[in-house]
Amino acid sequence: MTDQGGLIVGAGFTGATAARLLAEAGARDILVIDRRGHIAGNAYDAPNAAGVTVHRYGPHIFHTNSDKVFAFLSRFTAWRPYEHRVEAEIDGRLVPLPFGIPAIEALFPPAEAAALIAALTERYGAEARVPILKLRETDDARLRALADFIYAKVFDGYSRKQWDMATELLAPSVTARVPVIVSRDTRYFTDRHQAMPAAGYSALFAAMLAHPRITVRLNTALEGLDAETRARRTVYTGPLDEWFGSDEGALPYRSLRFVEETRPAFGAQPCGTVNFPNAHPYTRTTEMGWLTGETAGATTLVTEYPQAHMPGETEPFYPVPTDAADALADRYRRRADALAGRVWFAGRLADYRYYNMDQAAARAMTLVEKEILPTL
Numbered sequence: 001m002t003d004q005g006g007l008i009v010g011a012g013f014t015g016a017t018a019a020r021l022l023a024e025a026g027a028r029d030i031l032v033i034d035r036r037g038h039i040a041g042n043a044y045d046a047p048n049a050a051g052v053t054v055h056r057y058g059p060h061i062f063h064t065n066s067d068k069v070f071a072f073l074s075r076f077t078a079w080r081p082y083e084h085r086v087e088a089e090i091d092g093r094l095v096p097l098p099f100g101i102p103a104i105e106a107l108f109p110p111a112e113a114a115a116l117i118a119a120l121t122e123r124y125g126a127e128a129r130v131p132i133l134k135l136r137e138t139d140d141a142r143l144r145a146l147a148d149f150i151y152a153k154v155f156d157g158y159s160r161k162q163w164d165m166a167t168e169l170l171a172p173s174v175t176a177r178v179p180v181i182v183s184r185d186t187r188y189f190t191d192r193h194q195a196m197p198a199a200g201y202s203a204l205f206a207a208m209l210a211h212p213r214i215t216v217r218l219n220t221a222l223e224g225l226d227a228e229t230r231a232r233r234t235v236y237t238g239p240l241d242e243w244f245g246s247d248e249g250a251l252p253y254r255s256l257r258f259v260e261e262t263r264p265a266f267g268a269q270p271c272g273t274v275n276f277p278n279a280h281p282y283t284r285t286t287e288m289g290w291l292t293g294e295t296a297g298a299t300t301l302v303t304e305y306p307q308a309h310m311p312g313e314t315e316p317f318y319p320v321p322t323d324a325a326d327a328l329a330d331r332y333r334r335r336a337d338a339l340a341g342r343v344w345f346a347g348r349l350a351d352y353r354y355y356n357m358d359q360a361a362a363r364a365m366t367l368v369e370k371e372i373l374p375t376l
C-alpha cells in the first residue's frame with residue numbers, strides 16, 4: 001500500500017477481497033498472512049477422509065442482493081444454483097422454516113390453520129414477513145397466541161442453546177428478526193443471487209489471491225512478524241480486542257463444536273439443514289451434499305454443538321449480541337478508528353459484527369474504495 005508494501009492480516013472474505021482490490025489498483029507488494037494453515041477463513045472447505053467436501057467451520061451458503069459483490073466474486077468462480085431449505089423438528093414433525101403457511105398447516109388442526117392464515121393475510125397481506133415481536137403486539141388474540149407459539153417452539157429453545165443465556169438478555173434486534181411469513185415460499189433466503197461456488201470456496205479464494213502483487217503466508221500470526229513487516233500499512237481482520245491486548249476486557253464470543261458422521265449414501269435428511277430448536281443439546285444438522293452438489297457416493301452430516309468460547313482453544317465464531325458486549329466493542333472501535341491511515345480494522349472479527357460472506361466482501365470493497373485508495 002506504500003513503497004514498503006501493505007500487510008493484510010487474515011485470508012478470509014474481508015482480507016482476500018481487500019488484497020485483490022488493492023493489488024488491482026496498483027498497490028505494491030501485498031502480504032496476506034493467516035495464522036491458520038489455509039486460506040478462505042471460516043469459509044474454508046476441504047474433503048474429509050471419505051472424500052466428501054465439508055465446510056470446516058460450519059455450513060456456508062452464499063446469498064446476496066448485491067449485484068456488485070456477486071459480479072466481483074463471479075470473476076473467481078463459476079456457480080452452481082442452490083436455494084437453501086431448512087426444516088425444524090417441532091412437536092415430533094419436520095416443518096419448513098422460516099415459519100410460514102406450510103408450517104401452520106402442518107402443526108395446527110385444519111380449521112384453526114385456515115383461520116390463522118386468513119387473519120394473517122387480511123392484516124398483513126400475502127407474502128408479508130412479520131417479525132414475531134410485531135405479531136405479539138396485535139389486538140387479535142389468535143395471532144398473539146401464534147406469535148407466542150413460534151417464539152416458544154422455534155426460537156426460544158434454539159436461542160438458549162446457541163447463546164447459553166436467557167433469550168430476554170439478547171439485544172432486541174435479534175428477536176425482532178424472527179419472522180412469520182405469509183407465504184408458501186419455503187426458501188430459507190430470498191436474495192436475488194443464491195448459488196454455491198462450483199468448485200468450492202477454497203478454490204474461489206485461491207483464484208482471488210492469485211495475483212502477481214499478492215504473497216500469501218500461512219501459519220503466520222501477526223504477533224510473530226518482524227518489526228519492519230509490522231510497520232507496513234495494515235488491513236486487520238482479526239479479533240478487535242486482540243489488537244489492543246484485550247486491555248479493557250475480552251469481547252465475548254460463542255463457539256461451536258462440529259461432529260461429522262459419514263454414511264454410505266446421500267439423502268439422510270430431506271433438505272440441507274434440519275434445526276432442533278428444543279430436543280437435543282445440538283442446534284442443527286447439515287447434510288453437505290445438498291450444499292455442494294456432491295450427491296454420488298458417501299454423504300456427510302455435520303452437527304453443531306454450541307459451546308463457550310475459550311481464547312486459544314476454540315474458534316471465536318459469533319459476537320454475543322448483548323448491549324454490554326456492544327458497548328465494550330464501541331470502546332475498542334473508537335481506539336481502532338484513531339489508527340485509520342496506518343491500520344484499518346474490517347471484517348466480522350475486527351468490526352465485532354455478524355456479517356454474512358457477502359457483507360464481509362462488501363465491507364472490504366467499501367473500505368478499499370472509500371478509505372484506503374484515496375490515501376495512496
Ligand SMILES: Cc1cc2nc3c(=O)[nH]c(=O)nc-3n(C[C@H](O)[C@H](O)[C@H](O)COP(=O)(O)OP(=O)(O)OC[C@H]3O[C@@H](n4cnc5c(N)ncnc54)[C@H](O)[C@@H]3O)c2cc1C
Pocket residue numbers: 009010011012013014015033034035036040041042043057058059060061062063220221222223237238239256317318346347348349355356357358360
Ligand atoms: C458456523 C458459521 C456458519 C456461517 N454460515 C454462513 C452462511 O451460511 N452464509 C454466509 O454468508 N455467511 C456465513 N457465515 C459467516 C462467514 O463465515 C463470515 O461472513 C466470513 O467468514 C467473514 O469473513 P472475514 O474475513 O471477516 O472473517 P474470517 O473468515 O473469520 O477470517 C479472518 C481470518 O483472520 C485470521 N486471523 C485472525 N487473527 C489473526 C492474527 N492475529 N494473525 C493472523 N491471522 C489472523 C483468522 O485465522 C481467519 O482466517 C457463517 C459463520 C459461521 C461461524
